[in-house]
Amino acid sequence: MGEFTMPSLGADMDEGTLVEWLVAPGDPLRKGDPVAVVETAKSTIEVECFESGAMGRLLVEPGATVPVGTPLALIEPAEGARREPEGRGKRQKHPVTPPAPQEPAEPEPAPGPEPAGGDGEVGGTGPLIRRLAERRGVDLTALHGTGPAGRVTRADIERAATDTARSPRVRATPLARRRAAELGVDLASVTGTGRDSVIRAEDVGGAAPGGAAPPPPPPPAAASVRPSRPPGEQAPGMRQAIARLMTRANRDIPHYYLSTTVDMAVSMDWLHDHNRRGPMAERLLPAALLLKAAALAAREVPALNGFWTDDRFTAGEGVHLGVAVSLRGGGLIAPVLHGADTLDLPALMGALKDLVTRARTGRLRGSEVSDATLTVTNLGDQGVETVFGVIHPPQVALVGFGRVADRPWAVDGLLGVRPVVTVTLSADHRATDGAVGARYLTAVDRLLQKPEEL
Amino acid sequence: MSTAGTQETTTYREALREALREAMRSDDRVFLMGEDVGRYGGCFGVSLGLLEEFGPDRVRDTPLSESAFVGAGIGAALAGMRPIVEIMTVNFSLLALDQILNNAATLLHMSGGQLPVPLVIRMTTGAGRQLAAQHSHSLESFYAHIPGIRVLAPATLEDARHMLAPALADPDPVVIFEHGSLYNASGPLAPQAASVDLDHAAVRRPGDAVSLITYGGSLPKMFAAADELAADGVDAEVVDLRTLRPLDAGTVAASVARTHRAVVVDEAWRTGSVAAELSARLAEESFYELDAPVERVCGAEVPIPYARRLEEAALPQTAGIVAAAHRAVG
Numbered sequence: 001m002g003e004f005t006m007p008s009l010g011a012d013m014d015e016g017t018l019v020e021w022l023v024a025p026g027d028p029l030r031k032g033d034p035v036a037v038v039e040t041a042k043s044t045i046e047v048e049c050f051e052s053g054a055m056g057r058l059l060v061e062p063g064a065t066v067p068v069g070t071p072l073a074l075i076e077p078a079e080g081a082r083r084e085p086e087g088r089g090k091r092q093k094h095p096v097t098p099p100a101p102q103e104p105a106e107p108e109p110a111p112g113p114e115p116a117g118g119d120g121e122v123g124g125t126g127p128l129i130r131r132l133a134e135r136r137g138v139d140l141t142a143l144h145g146t147g148p149a150g151r152v153t154r155a156d157i158e159r160a161a162t163d164t165a166r167s168p169r170v171r172a173t174p175l176a177r178r179r180a181a182e183l184g185v186d187l188a189s190v191t192g193t194g195r196d197s198v199i200r201a202e203d204v205g206g207a208a209p210g211g212a213a214p215p216p217p218p219p220p221a222a223a224s225v226r227p228s229r230p231p232g233e234q235a236p237g238m239r240q241a242i243a244r245l246m247t248r249a250n251r252d253i254p255h256y257y258l259s260t261t262v263d264m265a266v267s268m269d270w271l272h273d274h275n276r277r278g279p280m281a282e283r284l285l286p287a288a289l290l291l292k293a294a295a296l297a298a299r300e301v302p303a304l305n306g307f308w309t310d311d312r313f314t315a316g317e318g319v320h321l322g323v324a325v326s327l328r329g330g331g332l333i334a335p336v337l338h339g340a341d342t343l344d345l346p347a348l349m350g351a352l353k354d355l356v357t358r359a360r361t362g363r364l365r366g367s368e369v370s371d372a373t374l375t376v377t378n379l380g381d382q383g384v385e386t387v388f389g390v391i392h393p394p395q396v397a398l399v400g401f402g403r404v405a406d407r408p409w410a411v412d413g414l415l416g417v418r419p420v421v422t423v424t425l426s427a428d429h430r431a432t433d434g435a436v437g438a439r440y441l442t443a444v445d446r447l448l449q450k451p452e453e454l
Numbered sequence: 455m456s457t458a459g460t461q462e463t464t465t466y467r468e469a470l471r472e473a474l475r476e477a478m479r480s481d482d483r484v485f486l487m488g489e490d491v492g493r494y495g496g497c498f499g500v501s502l503g504l505l506e507e508f509g510p511d512r513v514r515d516t517p518l519s520e521s522a523f524v525g526a527g528i529g530a531a532l533a534g535m536r537p538i539v540e541i542m543t544v545n546f547s548l549l550a551l552d553q554i555l556n557n558a559a560t561l562l563h564m565s566g567g568q569l570p571v572p573l574v575i576r577m578t579t580g581a582g583r584q585l586a587a588q589h590s591h592s593l594e595s596f597y598a599h600i601p602g603i604r605v606l607a608p609a610t611l612e613d614a615r616h617m618l619a620p621a622l623a624d625p626d627p628v629v630i631f632e633h634g635s636l637y638n639a640s641g642p643l644a645p646q647a648a649s650v651d652l653d654h655a656a657v658r659r660p661g662d663a664v665s666l667i668t669y670g671g672s673l674p675k676m677f678a679a680a681d682e683l684a685a686d687g688v689d690a691e692v693v694d695l696r697t698l699r700p701l702d703a704g705t706v707a708a709s710v711a712r713t714h715r716a717v718v719v720d721e722a723w724r725t726g727s728v729a730a731e732l733s734a735r736l737a738e739e740s741f742y743e744l745d746a747p748v749e750r751v752c753g754a755e756v757p758i759p760y761a762r763r764l765e766e767a768a769l770p771q772t773a774g775i776v777a778a779a780h781r782a783v784g
């Protein structure tokens with residue numbers, strides 16, 4: 001009999017609030033399944049379980065705030081997974097075909113408590129799904145389930161709820177939309193100057209397409225599910241959490257700062273060529289190249305990839321890049337690209353888009369916000385040339401990328417105009433000295449000169 | 455552009471005539487036939503003097519019977535000649551459309567590649583000279599619709615002078631549209647033959663703010679519009695399609711990739727016009743380059759009026775093209 005406890009989702013977290021259970025007692029569990037939603041001072045996170053088996057008794061009610069380490073529920077060993085309600089098992093070997101979702105035996109617009117056995121279930125929905133649908137005002141009978149055997153999943157509910165609440169479509173020209181995607185600009189925040197206030201490319205800005213930018217933000221979506229805050233409003237406590245962490249960083253970490261400017265001509269040419277050849281969906285942003293270079297350089301200079309704890313440095317196992325993502329209503333979160341040095345560019349781009357989207361809609365998981373070995377911040381989309389960041393304890397370095405911009409640049413004794421980017425390193429002087437940091441930046445520069453090898 | 459010293463001033467009409475003369479001198483199989491091409495010198499004066507030079511066997515007047523003499527041209531082409539058939543205006547060419555579509559354009563296909571039809575058909579198109587509805591329409595799109603033929607629209611002196619030779623060399627039927635308002639256009643023309651490529655549109659004036667795309671008789675209005683736009687600080691690129699079938703969408707797409715805005719000008723009726731086809735291509739191939747809706751400036755969908763003011767009002771004019779460009783540029 002295992003315990004599922006309130007996890008620590010960050011160096012600064014000492015307590016968390018259970019927002020909701022994603023599974024019911026008796027549900028089979030597999031390692032890595034999200035089982036609960038927890039709200040910390042910084043954000044709302046889906047927490048996974050770390051053992052397989054079946055959900056046992058729930059010890060904590062949603063809404064309760066408990067210290068880190070408090071048992072929230074019991075987990076029964078795998079043999080104890082006795083009952084698997086029809087159509088509920090997440091990954092059954094022989095899925096039972098539930099009734100088709102389009103034709104429920106009895107439409108129940110406002111489902112009450114589910115009778116055991118679940119007669120009249122819509123596509124095999126559990127009480128959790130029903131409660132969620134009720135709370136979000138989604139009509140389950142009208143929903144097409146995308147889960148196994150037509151089961152309605154939480155994502156289906158989210159989608160339906162988002163669709164109904166979606167703000168009117170932004171009017172922008174095709175070119176403006178493409179530019180916005182390339183530059184990572186949120187069209188909802190742009191004022192259009194065209195006819196009937198249509199957004200045109202010049203309104204999006206970034207005359208040189210392809211400045212280093214974070215991935216495209218998700219479309220302006222409706223309120224995030226939980227907690228019940230209006231969208232774009234900062235989580236209560238997030239500011240305080242950032243304040244505490246950054247104060248600690250600046251108080252405890254003797255930073256040293258290095259900066260170098262990298263010629264991006266080869267990289268940008270390669271990128272444009274790649275993007276011209278492939279379909280829209282496979283387009284890469286400069287950010288993908290920059291992150292991959294940052295990760296590979298971290299592998300080369302392991303002294304910057306790890307943690308300073310108990311007066312000593314511990315090297316990280318693997319390169320896990322935290323990517324600083326600014327949230328709409330203010331605030332900041334750094335989800336993690338695990339094994340960033342091992343991902344090829346399309347995979348890295350996909351993971352990045354996914355993380356940023358979910359960071360901004362409050363759907364990150366516990367394992368995605370902890371254990372970064374090195375953090376990268378990219379303020380290029382804000383138009384800045386240089387960013388000197390503050391290290392995220394207990395990490396020992398932070399890499400900053402500015403905007404990729406055309407500058408006069410000397411090449412082989414001649415003056416030309418080249419796209420360049422300023423790369424900075426804020427590093428912990430307790431763990432390394434400037435020479436190590438310099439080696440790191442030199443490696444980033446060298447890697448960016450061979451984009452085809454990234 | 456070469457220097458004026460190597461060029462002589464000529465007209466569009468004379469350039470066409472010079473092309474005919476050269477073709478007939480260089481190939482015995484080439485002959486010209488049509489209404490009034492001989493004794494009268496062509497109803498627009500293009501073939502003036504050719505009867506005297508080449509004789510009635512090679513410059514043949516025909517009865518008013520478009521279907522018959524175009525059919526005769528097809529027969530001559532099948533028999534190994536290189537006929538050039540002149541039809542007075544595109545309006546009358548409809549009488550020969552059956553021959554062109556059901557015979558000239560299909561025989562190669564229906565004979566399994568055994569019967570090419572190396573025929574060239576010249577005809578006048580367009581309005582602007584108070585010739586009223588039955589002599590003024592622009593039906594190029596009727597022909598641009600037909601697979602198996604090539605459709606040309608020379609708009610410059612160079613193209614008037616140098617498009618005929620490659621058209622005659624083409625093993626398939628070629629229809630050449632000469633806009634009536636261009637016959638008197640004059641300017642310098644280099645005496646030596648320029649090689650003309652029938653497969654590509656031409657950027658006649660580079661610019662980066664908006665692509666003005668047209669063909670044939672509207673090209674001079676485009677230059678006038680581009681001048682006005684330049685005075686307003688808008689740098690317009692002028693693209694001349696030159697060949698309406700096969701349409702060179704690549705050059706157009708490349709231009710729009712530079713300017714991100716397109717104004718398509720076509721004297722023909724808007725619905726189902728070459729401009730309509732081009733707009734569809736832009737939507738298909740240049741969607742992510744467009745920063746404004748494609749603007750079209752076309753002829754009013756009425757029979758072209760006789761009265762001067764009404765005729766002017768029914769046709770694309772410089773002011774309307776400038777206004778459309780400003781709408782696109784915003």
